[in-house]
């Protein structure tokens with residue numbers, strides 16, 4: 301009987317070593333250590349063993365039980381969660397990661413349109429200028445020829461940081477990128493690097509508008525300024541036309557409508573005739589404001605208005621992007637919903 305026990309032990313252990321799943325482990329348990337297993341079946345046979353051999357066989361049986369049970373526990377632990385998981389191909393950790401293209405990062409639509417606009421103007425010889433979003437009333441209003449009693453300076457229409465009634469030079473979030481005209485003229489005059497100068501400046505502006513489908517308290521504008529000797533309204537119009545054709549295609553057109561801005565004289569609003577999508581007719585779209593830089597603005601920045609003239613223009617980036625991409629609500633641009641952003 302000792303031989304038989306020895307044989308059962310070695311088969312049991314080798315079968316146990318080849319179990320690979322929770323099911324095969326359970327099958328093994330049932331055929332060896334379970335209540336109907338071979339170990340249990342051996343026990344009653346002890347009484348047939350001749351008395352002198354009984355202690356040795358009994359000990360051997362106990363040893364077999366301990367061996368098989370602890371081998372079972374060890375195997376179960378070794379298979380662990382691997383046994384719980386469905387059988388499948390082993391994972392090769394050296395394989396390159398799966399690239400899920402729908403999760404790839406992309407630039408925001410406003411950033412893309414801004415860069416496209418800057419690109420077109422850069423090809424027309426405009427440098428990019430930057431200015432602070434936290435401004436003061438000197439750059440946002442005074443030097444732009446917007447007088448103290450002008451309605452555009454109302455506290456309810458601006459994000460003042462200091463009290464405009466008491467502060468000497470109240471700070472505010474800029475309400476227009478025209479501030480960068482002033483910043484650029486001041487800087488270039490101080491450096492002695494201009495005029496002439498030709499810049500565009502894209503950036504954020506802030507106004508306490510009630511948010512709806514077409515208004516936001518923050519949006520983007522792009523500003524243009526060109527100062528040289530003998531610059532005329534014709535240069536302004538041809539620059540806008542050139543831009544329109546470069547950005548929207550050769551059928552685009554531009555028209556100016558007389559208007560008023562404190563910092564330009566004469567002033568105009570400009571529309572562009574564009575076909576936004578191939579399946580749509582061309583139509584006129586109001587884009588922004590423009591004009592010849594008012595001599596008072598040039599003088600405020602230390603530029604001799606007898607020698608130099610210039611034109612300026614500014615327009616909103618959101619409106620353009622929304623028309624071009626068929627976006628019905630400006631709020632979609634700022635909610636950062638990945639399902640929306642991934643469509644553009």
Ligand code: DAH
Pocket residue numbers: 475476477478523524561563564588589590591612613614615
């Ligand atoms: N700053 C104006 C606005 O926010 C737009 C504008 C009009 C800019 C005329 C200009 C300009 O440079 O010449 O409504």
